[in-house]
Amino acid sequence: MSAQDTPAPVFEVVHLAKNFGGLRVTNDVSLSLRPGDRMALIGPNGAGKTTFVNLVTGALKADAGEVRLNGESVNRLDPIGRVRRGLVRSFQVTRLFLEMTPAEHVALAVLQRTGRSGRMFGNFRAMPDVMEEVEEQLVALGLHDLMHRKVREIAYGQQRLLEIAIALALKPRVLLLDEPAAGVPQSDTGRIEQALAGLPASLAVLMIEHDMDLVFRFAKRVVVLAAGAVIFDGLPADVARDDRVREAYLGSYAHAGHAA
Amino acid sequence: ETVKVGVIGPFSGPFALQGKNFKAGIDAWFATHGNKVGNDTIEVIYRDVPQPDPAQSKSAAQELVVKEKVQYLAGFYFTPDAMAVTPILKQANVPMVVMNAATSAIVTKSPLVVRTSFTTWQTSTPMAKVAYDQGIRKVISVVSDYGPGVDAENAFKTAFTALGGQVVETVRMPLSTNDFSPIMQRVKDSGAQAVFAFLPSGPTTLGFVKAFNENGLKSGGIKLLAPGDLTQESDLPALGDAALGMLTTFHYSVAHDSPENKAFVEAARKAIGNPVELSFPAVAAYDGMYVITKMIAATGGKPDAQKAVDAVKGLAWVSPRGPVSIDAESRHITENIYLREVAKAADGTYYNKEIATFEKQDDPGLKAAP
Amino acid sequence: MDRTMTAPLAAAAGRPALGAGPLAFALLLALAGLGYLLFPDNLALLTRLIAIAFLVLSLDLVTGYCGVATLGHAALYGAGAYAAGIASARYGIEDPLAMTGIGLVGGALAGLVCGVVILRAHGLPQLVLSIALVYLFHEFANKASGWTGGSDGLSGVTTGPLFGRFEFDLYGHTAYLYAVGLLLLTLIVLRLLVRSPFGMLCRGIKEDPVRIQAMGASPKAALLKMYVISGAVAGIGGALNAISTQVVALDSLSFTQSAEALVMLVLGGTGSLFGALVGTVVFTLFEDFVSAANPFHWLTVVGLLLIATVLFAPKGLYGTAADWIARRRARP
Amino acid sequence: MQTVLSIGVDALAYGMVLFVISIGLSVTMGLMRVTNLAHGAFAMIGGYIASYAARDLGLGYGVAVLLAVVGTVAIAIPIERLLYRRIYGAPELTQVLMTIGITFCIIGIANYVFGPTLKTIPLPQTLREPVDLGFRTIGAQRVFAIVCGLAVAAALWFLIEKTRFGVKLRASVDNAAMAAALGVRTQVVYAVSFAAAVGLAAFGGVVGAELLPVEPYYALRYMVTFLVVVSVGGTGSIPGALLACLLLSAIDTTGRYLSPEYGEFFFYLAVIAIVCLFPRGLIARAK
Amino acid sequence: MPATPLEVEDLSAGYGPTRVLEGVSFAVPAGARLAVLGRNGMGKTTLLASLAGQTKRYGGRIRLGGADITPLSTASRAHAGLGYVPQTRAIFPSLTVEENLSVGLKERPLSALEEAYALFPRLKERRRNLGTQLSGGEQQMLSTARTILGRPTVLLLDEPLEGLAPVICEELMEAFAELARTGDTTILLVEQRIQMALDFADHVIVLERGRLAWSGTPQALTADQDTVERLLGVGGLH
Ligand SMILES: Nc1ncnc2c1ncn2[C@@H]1O[C@H](COP(=O)(O)OP(=O)(O)OP(=O)(O)O)[C@@H](O)[C@H]1O
Ligand SMILES: Nc1ncnc2c1ncn2[C@@H]1O[C@H](COP(=O)(O)OP(=O)(O)OP(=O)(O)O)[C@@H](O)[C@H]1O
Ligand SMILES: [Mg+2]
Numbered sequence A: 001m002s003a004q005d006t007p008a009p010v011f012e013v014v015h016l017a018k019n020f021g022g023l024r025v026t027n028d029v030s031l032s033l034r035p036g037d038r039m040a041l042i043g044p045n046g047a048g049k050t051t052f053v054n055l056v057t058g059a060l061k062a063d064a065g066e067v068r069l070n071g072e073s074v075n076r077l078d079p080i081g082r083v084r085r086g087l088v089r090s091f092q093v094t095r096l097f098l099e100m101t102p103a104e105h106v107a108l109a110v111l112q113r114t115g116r117s118g119r120m121f122g123n124f125r126a127m128p129d130v131m132e133e134v135e136e137q138l139v140a141l142g143l144h145d146l147m148h149r150k151v152r153e154i155a156y157g158q159q160r161l162l163e164i165a166i167a168l169a170l171k172p173r174v175l176l177l178d179e180p181a182a183g184v185p186q187s188d189t190g191r192i193e194q195a196l197a198g199l200p201a202s203l204a205v206l207m208i209e210h211d212m213d214l215v216f217r218f219a220k221r222v223v224v225l226a227a228g229a230v231i232f233d234g235l236p237a238d239v240a241r242d243d244r245v246r247e248a249y250l251g252s253y254a255h256a257g258h259a260a
Numbered sequence B: 001e002t003v004k005v006g007v008i009g010p011f012s013g014p015f016a017l018q019g020k021n022f023k024a025g026i027d028a029w030f031a032t033h034g035n036k037v038g039n040d041t042i043e044v045i046y047r048d049v050p051q052p053d054p055a056q057s058k059s060a061a062q063e064l065v066v067k068e069k070v071q072y073l074a075g076f077y078f079t080p081d082a083m084a085v086t087p088i089l090k091q092a093n094v095p096m097v098v099m100n101a102a103t104s105a106i107v108t109k110s111p112l113v114v115r116t117s118f119t120t121w122q123t124s125t126p127m128a129k130v131a132y133d134q135g136i137r138k139v140i141s142v143v144s145d146y147g148p149g150v151d152a153e154n155a156f157k158t159a160f161t162a163l164g165g166q167v168v169e170t171v172r173m174p175l176s177t178n179d180f181s182p183i184m185q186r187v188k189d190s191g192a193q194a195v196f197a198f199l200p201s202g203p204t205t206l207g208f209v210k211a212f213n214e215n216g217l218k219s220g221g222i223k224l225l226a227p228g229d230l231t232q233e234s235d236l237p238a239l240g241d242a243a244l245g246m247l248t249t250f251h252y253s254v255a256h257d258s259p260e261n262k263a264f265v266e267a268a269r270k271a272i273g274n275p276v277e278l279s280f281p282a283v284a285a286y287d288g289m290y291v292i293t294k295m296i297a298a299t300g301g302k303p304d305a306q307k308a309v310d311a312v313k314g315l316a317w318v319s320p321r322g323p324v325s326i327d328a329e330s331r332h333i334t335e336n337i338y339l340r341e342v343a344k345a346a347d348g349t350y351y352n353k354e355i356a357t358f359e360k361q362d363d364p365g366l367k368a369a370p
Numbered sequence C: 001m002d003r004t005m006t007a008p009l010a011a012a013a014g015r016p017a018l019g020a021g022p023l024a025f026a027l028l029l030a031l032a033g034l035g036y037l038l039f040p041d042n043l044a045l046l047t048r049l050i051a052i053a054f055l056v057l058s059l060d061l062v063t064g065y066c067g068v069a070t071l072g073h074a075a076l077y078g079a080g081a082y083a084a085g086i087a088s089a090r091y092g093i094e095d096p097l098a099m100t101g102i103g104l105v106g107g108a109l110a111g112l113v114c115g116v117v118i119l120r121a122h123g124l125p126q127l128v129l130s131i132a133l134v135y136l137f138h139e140f141a142n143k144a145s146g147w148t149g150g151s152d153g154l155s156g157v158t159t160g161p162l163f164g165r166f167e168f169d170l171y172g173h174t175a176y177l178y179a180v181g182l183l184l185l186t187l188i189v190l191r192l193l194v195r196s197p198f199g200m201l202c203r204g205i206k207e208d209p210v211r212i213q214a215m216g217a218s219p220k221a222a223l224l225k226m227y228v229i230s231g232a233v234a235g236i237g238g239a240l241n242a243i244s245t246q247v248v249a250l251d252s253l254s255f256t257q258s259a260e261a262l263v264m265l266v267l268g269g270t271g272s273l274f275g276a277l278v279g280t281v282v283f284t285l286f287e288d289f290v291s292a293a294n295p296f297h298w299l300t301v302v303g304l305l306l307i308a309t310v311l312f313a314p315k316g317l318y319g320t321a322a323d324w325i326a327r328r329r330a331r332p
Numbered sequence D: 001m002q003t004v005l006s007i008g009v010d011a012l013a014y015g016m017v018l019f020v021i022s023i024g025l026s027v028t029m030g031l032m033r034v035t036n037l038a039h040g041a042f043a044m045i046g047g048y049i050a051s052y053a054a055r056d057l058g059l060g061y062g063v064a065v066l067l068a069v070v071g072t073v074a075i076a077i078p079i080e081r082l083l084y085r086r087i088y089g090a091p092e093l094t095q096v097l098m099t100i101g102i103t104f105c106i107i108g109i110a111n112y113v114f115g116p117t118l119k120t121i122p123l124p125q126t127l128r129e130p131v132d133l134g135f136r137t138i139g140a141q142r143v144f145a146i147v148c149g150l151a152v153a154a155a156l157w158f159l160i161e162k163t164r165f166g167v168k169l170r171a172s173v174d175n176a177a178m179a180a181a182l183g184v185r186t187q188v189v190y191a192v193s194f195a196a197a198v199g200l201a202a203f204g205g206v207v208g209a210e211l212l213p214v215e216p217y218y219a220l221r222y223m224v225t226f227l228v229v230v231s232v233g234g235t236g237s238i239p240g241a242l243l244a245c246l247l248l249s250a251i252d253t254t255g256r257y258l259s260p261e262y263g264e265f266f267f268y269l270a271v272i273a274i275v276c277l278f279p280r281g282l283i284a285r286a287k
Numbered sequence E: 001m002p003a004t005p006l007e008v009e010d011l012s013a014g015y016g017p018t019r020v021l022e023g024v025s026f027a028v029p030a031g032a033r034l035a036v037l038g039r040n041g042m043g044k045t046t047l048l049a050s051l052a053g054q055t056k057r058y059g060g061r062i063r064l065g066g067a068d069i070t071p072l073s074t075a076s077r078a079h080a081g082l083g084y085v086p087q088t089r090a091i092f093p094s095l096t097v098e099e100n101l102s103v104g105l106k107e108r109p110l111s112a113l114e115e116a117y118a119l120f121p122r123l124k125e126r127r128r129n130l131g132t133q134l135s136g137g138e139q140q141m142l143s144t145a146r147t148i149l150g151r152p153t154v155l156l157l158d159e160p161l162e163g164l165a166p167v168i169c170e171e172l173m174e175a176f177a178e179l180a181r182t183g184d185t186t187i188l189l190v191e192q193r194i195q196m197a198l199d200f201a202d203h204v205i206v207l208e209r210g211r212l213a214w215s216g217t218p219q220a221l222t223a224d225q226d227t228v229e230r231l232l233g234v235g236g237l238h
């Protein structure tokens, strides 16, 4: 890739490392995202993908390495600070407020983003701009009908979609999606794709996914992690041809070929 | 005419036993004297304030006055509960007869307060003389860290140092103390010849006395001296042999030998049900009823608080505890304080045996107050 | 947009059915008036009840809305009571409004202190921190007897007339009306608060603080804020207690008081202001009636009430009733 | 030096008594996740039964202890079936409400049946003699409590960590529905564990009666102490509870010796410090 | 032929006041592989959970190997031979991997754990770790292995492939097929990736708003593009 006409990276990770006891979960990982990047991070189970997300968002403390946003190190920032700088994630295992409604989830995100989450009066339902955005976001992910149901009462697949709606409502600059489509039926993965396709071009997205069809439709670049280390970093078209990747991860999927 | 008396006390909760004693004393009064004063009938209304809670005590008192239209307020086991009610007496035109609360200052809070019980100063002070007379010169004081405990400490210390003795250390321990071993170690290390102790009656006294024995203080010849709260009759069966020989000073022993007391104890035991539960609050309640009947007689059953109180100033009579009188100035009871020893009766029960008398003791705490 | 379709669902989604704003307040006002008419001789009890209601409401703010487990909330209430009491007894500040204000500040400060400590843990350890704190407060007040009167209680509190005109007398009319006024005002403010974005944030924190962090909000800061607010509310209650009874004693910042408040809250139902009120009213009146009827066995009866509540109204009296009504309405 | 040793002995004895009484609570709270505030009430029932058996019926101490444990369990089982079963997995606060209610009832009933006075459990002669440790004497009863504490700790640890039953219990607590789907009869597991916890409470109530005397308000009076000890140690962790009991009793005893008037301060400040340093207990069970 | 391993008759179930399933009936022959399909929120999970005895039942019967298990508790159903792998994985967080597995053993000896390790070597490496410390995929393996160890005659799998790497998915599907073939285990599979489910199954049912909307063979479903589009919301199966 030539550096002349591509913008500077918004998100960079350099020599990141983490051990759990004796287990090396993240082994000298470096990668970067530029505005507009659509990257997929794949790899066998337990390769350290979620750990990677936890490290860069600050949920876990790295043993070594640096995380930069817009060229500035955020190592010192806590998870909240990093979110405020535009680094947003979704959770692989849904973390939602079971007693609250989808509308409230998204509204919280919008209010937080616009600096109004500490307001002690008024109600989001009476704030037209918030409501508009909430509806927009929920319509996009097909959750509009459920907007005032308790999350406890909606099916798992729908919760997964809400997880993404929240992340999008935070209008991030760098978005880390941890298996956004897991548990979402095929009929609805289309919604995720559409939502992602509708994102502003300047946003950098990194997606972890095991659904290879989705990966190949979405990603412009693929990074493969195995045993904590990057074993492949390149174009989607090349990934299936890589022996190590095939053996460690893809299996016969590579033979079947993908919709290219 | 019916004259209503409102009695506030702990009738449930951890202190229910004390409230029961109030009731037993009052019932004993009615059993022996009837509920009539002239043409007036006395009716007692009880209100429960289970634990020290002045707000509850005050609202109970207000309700008794406003709704039940009581002419007398009585009872009050805890000082703060009594204190809370004193400000309304005047407006309510109601005298208050304190049947237990033992802080000296209560009677100063309103001219309408009369007390028929005792104060901690009053029961603790004579112990200093007992100790000194036994040749004890160095004493360590160990008290529970709350109002009455502090009163006891001050009372003893004042009197003992005045006699020429020395209080080598004063230890105040939290009310919640369960394990007294470290305290006993401290007593040992202090080199004192005797311990002056004050704990509220109840479960902790047992642990205290046991620790005193188990840690070798009793066998080491150290004396345990205390006001009678520590050997309250209802705790004696549990204390058992552990308390044998313990010296206490107090205004009343259920075993007091007099015809008045025999009659009282018989009536009160019947009222309380279980005879071992009878102890000192009952006698104050009994005498409190005596004072109230005198007040009713003086006012002819009409509400006139000041007149009622004035009528009993200087009143003297023979109570089950011995001869007593109401001090005209302080309106606190002047009474004998007895030195008692825990002894075992022929039937295997334990009792406080009176072995010496300090006659006509008033409340030294009032003079000592700043 | 099919908002019309989702509107009834919103009602069904567990929002308190009686929470319908002004109506509920009118109802409350009517009840307060009824109390005045029905128990004209018992106003002291009703006033005490309202003071406790402040404590329970304040507890609801942190427990019901934020999920902070505490058995030490009376520390805030007692701090307010002592602040107001000491201001009057030692500094001669006798104006009830000023005393209320001082109680509010005292409570808020205590809230800050307790919040900083309590928010360091979660769940059971948090409960233990709160217990430890309330004992420390209690011990402190006991030790500082020069200021607080120690275990004898702080007496000598005097309250001047309200607005310079209405005396706090034996019959307790002024105290009761003042208490009702304060309560309504506080309820209105709290209702705004819990429905505001901040209130929603707190409910989110209650369910999953990590999720809130991932949204970029700081759970700790929000909880601390709520703790201070809660302290202010409890402080008002404490001050009200000091004003109306003119004594303050150690029981006002005791573990027992805290535990009782928690019981009342859970009895009524956590997470709604009306639940807190219902719990306080039911428990206090029940206790009063039963203990008047049979002081020797009321504890057993209260115990049975609590057990029955858990069995038959697991979300608390108000919470279960509100659920039931909501379900009835949701049915076509 | 003597003083230090002596304080050490006192701390150990007090700590072990606390441990014996509260360990059952650690099981209910940590493993069954029931905030059982009625734990002390069951300890109290044990105490009453033992006192009745030994003092009023004149039976031997050993028999009294046995009767206390069996009798308390027998009383607890219907309570478990009717009441506790309804609050497994319920929110903490609901459990608090229910168990406080149970405590109130038990207190009320105990008060009614046995009266409000203190009850003692006469010790056999061997436990009454003071034991000479060279530098001081200590009640044999306390030595007995220490031994009991250690034995209980070892047995319980083995049961929970090393047996299939322990695994089933922990699985049922983590996720009762899933455990049932794997064939675990969760109700039986719960009932057995509850009975064990209650039996331990009763045992502790009897063994500890010398320090914490039996009376109706026992159940409320010491509730906080038990709760604090168990959570400082880390609920459900046997070694944690043991450590917490010893540590806290050491702090308490030392504070009480050096400066009794600030004893409470020391104790609760220490509790705050420990909880802040180890927010999940000294030895936390992972969740 | 032995008795039908699983028969569902007019089953209606849901949560509290919410009814989700309405009159679902079907039967599965021994060793069959049944795919349960349906769009988001149509009641697939509810169906499986109802079979396992974890929902409120409003009506209908369930027979396992001819015996009526409708009144039985979840645990008794497990002992009767029903194995359930829930969608949420339901790992016991405070148990180690090994302990998690041993719960599934019922009364079998601990040595039987090797079966699970043979299927998922990754779990053996992590045997001393706590359930919560596992990666998402590892948890999925653990959840499945745990249930298989109980040797169920009817195995209910709710999206067992979620979050698993493609290689593992293949291996696992083969293992399931093997189980059905040799162990006479009847398998009900809920799976989002329709093609994968169809490749595996020999029979399909489709749920639509809690009702049985279609049932037949995979071939028939593939042929019926109309139904596929209407009920499953996707086009172009092959
Ligand atoms: N707290 C922890 N302690 C010990 N090991 C851990 C901990 N957290 C994760 N691990 C281990 O680290 C490895 C990487 O986990 P991670 O969750 O990052 O995997 P992943 O790549 O996201 O896998 P999957 O695709 O299955 O979600 C796993 O083997 C996991 O068991
Ligand atoms: N606990 C619950 N309480 C009330 N309703 C519920 C509950 N769980 C699920 N539902 C409702 O039941 C319906 C069916 O849910 P179910 O989980 O069975 O769907 P599913 O087909 O498994 O969906 P998915 O593919 O998303 O897993 C949904 O509409 C959902 O809203
Ligand atoms: Mg992962």
Ligand SMILES: [Mg+2]
Pocket: A155, A156, A157, E044, E045, E046, E087, E158
């Ligand atoms: Mg599902």
